[in-house]
Amino acid sequence: MIESSAISLSEKKFHHLIERDIESFSSMFDEKGLMFYPTGKVETKPELLQRLASGRTVFEKIDLAKTIARLYEETAVVHGEGMFTLMLQGERIIENLNFIDVWVKKEEEWKLVSSHFIKMV
Structure with missing residues (x-):
């Protein structure tokens, strides 16, 4: 893998x-x-998938800088x-975030x- 391929994985995830x-x-x-x-x-995969399926968390737009x-x-x-x-339980939230994705x-x-999300200060 090359670095651009790793970045593409995260972009695909988003x-x-x-x-x-x-x-x-x-x-x-990963399971x-x-x-x-x-x-x-912190959420496990099953918890995260349940949250996404329920619509409690909806990613509307992501502009990577x-x-x-x-x-x-x-x-x-x-x-x-x-x-x-994002829409979090019906409330629109717009935040500038850092993220770290670890792929194996x-x-x-x-x-x-x-996958980690960190608020930018």
């Missing part, structure tokens, strides 16, 4: 979230994967920032094992 393509998003997310939010909340990737053998770490527009190659596929 595309699936915006399109509410939960099945495609789920196939990218033991975790999602970390700026509030400190910059992204970089680092590769470590069978692991890729993607760092980025952007403006995220498992059985010839790249899986998202950890």
Whole structure:
């Protein structure tokens, strides 16, 4: 894998979230994967998929400002920032966030094992 391919994985992840393509998003997310939010909340894959399917969290728009990737053998770490527009339990939230995605190659596929969102100060 090259760095641009790792960045493409994260961009694809965001595309699936915006399109509410939960099945495609789920196939990218490792069974033991975790999602970390700026509030400190952590969700497992089943909890996250349930939240997305319920419509309690809807990703409306993501404008990435910059992204970089680092590769470590069978692991890729993607760092980025952007403006995220979400509907959280019926309330529109627009925030400038940093994110970190950790991808691991498992059985010839790249899986998202950890995704962190951090508020920019």
